[in-house]
Amino acid sequence: MTRLRSRLRRGLASATAAAALLTAAACAGAPADPDAVRIGLLVSLSGTYATVGQDMQAGFRLYLDSHGGRLGGRKVDLVVGDEGDGPATAVPAAQKLLERDRVVALTGLVGGATVDKVQVLTTARKVPLLGANARPAFTSEGGKPRDLTYTWHTSYNSDEPGIAIADHVKSQVGDGAVYAIGPDYQGGWDELRGFTDTFTRLGGKLANPDGKALFTPFPATENFLPYLNKAAETKPEAVYTFYAGAAAVAFVKQYAQSDLKDVPLYAAGFLTEGSVLTAQGPAATGIRNVLNYSPTLSNAANQAFIAAWSAAGNSSPPTTFAMASYDAAAVLDRALAGVAGDVTGPKLNEAIGKVGRVTSPRGDWQFEPTEHRPVQRWYLREVRADGPVLSNVLVQDLTTLPAT
Structure with missing residues (x-):
């Protein structure tokens, strides 16, 4: 009788595990909340630039948390991936975000070599890439001009x-x-x-x-x-x-x-x-x-940003990495508010192009229409x-x- 009960318990456990796996498989690629918009954040959580990645994640989450977990009035399911030290870790992480998690936009990205590779993936899938630090080169490895239609960034060109x-x-x-x-x-x-x-x-x-x-x-x-x-x-x-x-x-x-x-x-x-x-x-x-930023800038947007940053428990002043990621969330907030109905990559990308002037802790800025980079003060x-x-x-x- 004891052996029978043991077999029944093992059978029940196996059935429960199988059901969980089936549920997980059914839900893969779908937000936990079916009404939520899934955004991918790919930053260095390990490696040489982990502190930069941590600041970028903190900046994006600060904006999201201060807006009740919503952007453009929509609930957001934020999925975070580890860029690591470069393409070897970043590309598989980006593929997961795009293919399995099916994000409608990808933001973050610390390294230039990473963004060059990831930009090819996002462009192919017509998913807007809103970089918050690294920028892709304007030409591909073959020397041809890159297609920047789906590529934007809230930071600066490296030069x-x-x-x-x-x-x-x-x-x-x-x-x-x-x-x-x-x-x-x-x-x-x-x-x-x-x-x-x-x-x-x-x-x-x-x-x-x-x-x-x-x-x-x-x-x-x-x-x-x-x-x-x-x-x-x-x-x-x-x-x-x-x-x-x-x-x-x-x-x-x-x-x-x-x-x-x-x-x-x-x-x-x-x-x-x-x-x-x-x-x-x-x-x-x-x-x-x-x-492009100093924590001692005296504009109202920066004062509010500094206050929120401190209230979140940060003891050091915010960085340009945090600020640019905060602004990436602000851009997505404005863009998502302009999308009617279901959110798709092409619809969201078109809305990003219509965001116009952004009020920012760095001072007001707007996207340059060809290269999709900020026109901003230094x-x-x-x-x-x-x-x-x-x-x-x-x-x-x-x-x-x-x-x-």
């Missing part, structure tokens, strides 16, 4: 920070030369190209012996001192750089210990953005950098004490890019 600050750096160094250094991968090439091309076109000189930026192995380089001390031998008037994440922490700390420690350091703002600034501590003080910032913490304090406006 824009360097373009925006080049004139200011030239005015500070006069006839002196600037040493350019950054990481050896697509993001580093783009960031440094924006500065070096613009700076030299304005009559600036590079201190690098071959007249080209020096690129350090990525992500392998942890000891920057040999590169920095070698750069000091060129006696530059200033240094310009781009690093982010853990590399930014190491670079800034070692810069303060190197033979360049008394040479002014200029950078794309990612060098001192977010949690890396906390980790850098006093070594970052005085670094001047450029970005700001010079300096790392200073802001109350009890170090912050990227606004110094001045620099320019609007892209120029209209």
